[in-house]
Amino acid sequence: MPADMSFWCPACQAPIDESAYRCPQCAGAIECVSSDAPTFPRADITARPANMWRYAEALPALAHRVSLGEPMTPLVPFEQDGFTALAKCEYLMPTGSYKDRGAALLASFLVGRNVGEAVEDSSGNAGAALAAYAARAGLKLKVFCPASASPGKLAQIRRYGAELVPVEGPRPRATEALLEYAAKHAIPYASHLWHPLFIEGIKTLAYELAEQDAWRAPDAVLCPVGAGSILLGLYRGFKDLVAAGTVARIPHLVAVQSAHVSPLHKAFHAGAEDVAAAENPRPTRAEGIALPRPVRDRETLAAVRESGGTVIAVSEANIEAGIGELGRRGFCVEPTSAVVWDGLRQYRQTADLGGDAKIVAVLSGHGLKA
Numbered sequence: 001m002p003a004d005m006s007f008w009c010p011a012c013q014a015p016i017d018e019s020a021y022r023c024p025q026c027a028g029a030i031e032c033v034s035s036d037a038p039t040f041p042r043a044d045i046t047a048r049p050a051n052m053w054r055y056a057e058a059l060p061a062l063a064h065r066v067s068l069g070e071p072m073t074p075l076v077p078f079e080q081d082g083f084t085a086l087a088k089c090e091y092l093m094p095t096g097s098y099k100d101r102g103a104a105l106l107a108s109f110l111v112g113r114n115v116g117e118a119v120e121d122s123s124g125n126a127g128a129a130l131a132a133y134a135a136r137a138g139l140k141l142k143v144f145c146p147a148s149a150s151p152g153k154l155a156q157i158r159r160y161g162a163e164l165v166p167v168e169g170p171r172p173r174a175t176e177a178l179l180e181y182a183a184k185h186a187i188p189y190a191s192h193l194w195h196p197l198f199i200e201g202i203k204t205l206a207y208e209l210a211e212q213d214a215w216r217a218p219d220a221v222l223c224p225v226g227a228g229s230i231l232l233g234l235y236r237g238f239k240d241l242v243a244a245g246t247v248a249r250i251p252h253l254v255a256v257q258s259a260h261v262s263p264l265h266k267a268f269h270a271g272a273e274d275v276a277a278a279e280n281p282r283p284t285r286a287e288g289i290a291l292p293r294p295v296r297d298r299e300t301l302a303a304v305r306e307s308g309g310t311v312i313a314v315s316e317a318n319i320e321a322g323i324g325e326l327g328r329r330g331f332c333v334e335p336t337s338a339v340v341w342d343g344l345r346q347y348r349q350t351a352d353l354g355g356d357a358k359i360v361a362v363l364s365g366h367g368l369k370a
């Protein structure tokens with residue numbers, strides 16, 4: 001049986017009403033806590049359908065399940081300068097990005113709470129994922145996006161029947177417009193950045209990576225980082241696996257940012273404990289990670305450090321090169337995902353891991369979108 005769940009502010013050490021999207025006291029991010037620690041009964045898991053729900057004993061208690069299949073995504077070897085790395089093909093999820101893992105749990109949670117209408121802000125992939133799962137759940141969704149987001153992503157959001165509200169100006173303007181609207185109309189904010197259920201869903205990415213290698217952790221995992229949800233999902237997921245005695249250690253977590261918007265990179269290499277908002281963000285093709293700072297910035301920095309990982313910044317020229325290099329290896333990914341190509345090259349030059357190290361690069365979003 002999945003465990004009971006409650007919401008909690010780690011900074012205030014206080015319970016939080018589950019209708020809040022962040023702590024009303026300190027404005028910090030809320031976490032989801034379960035009454036039982038996650039377990040991974042391997043024989044039971046293996047006997048279940050190959051989707052994210054197979055880790056039932058590690059998922060929060062949900063009365064309803066909103067699902068579009070969410071398959072285990074392939075882990076495919078590829079070569080870079082004679083080194084063999086592994087691509088985790090998250091772009092093959094139902095809406096073409098890893099965000100379906102979080103959106104499936106979040107939509108399940110909202111439907112279980114009899115929510116009929118919600119709002120979300122997104123530069124694209126999260127909006128599309130939530131729109132699809134809202135459609136599946138019969139939930140009315142309004143999505144606030146920057147007007148400059150990829151036309152392909154906006155078309156996808158519309159296709160699922162969500163109402164799109166384009167907002168002119170930089171990314172944070174979309175959030176401001178949403179908060180104003182949500183407060184005025186008392187509609188829940190189904191935030192992929194703030195809502196704790198979203199990261200709970202991303203944890204299944206770590207569970208899958210372990211299971212796909214006979215319940216062992218890879219040596220390192222590289223992922224694009226803007227808000228930090230993949231990285232924190234991996235961190236918390238692998239922590240669950242270690243706590244349960246299922247894997248021996250967490251992998252080195254390597255955050256890859258666009259050099260044009262790289263606040264985490266700056267904070268990490270300055271030895272800071274929190275992340276200052278990017279001072280002069282410049283336009284980048286990696287639009288999905290062009291965020292001024294991660295929501296859970298302290299935890300993200302601490303996760304990278306605790307794992308023995310690092311933060312890498314990639315130039316626009318090398319993002320472009322990554323799109324082509326990955327494409328010529330059969331991976332059709334969006335520019336945001338392509339940062340991992342040069343991220344891998346830089347990481348291999350600095351990390352002392354040996355030639356047979358297992359390094360996973362997360363390919364987060366499909367190239368047909370952008």
Ligand SMILES: [Zn+2]
Binds near residue numbers: 009013026
């Ligand atoms: Zn608080």
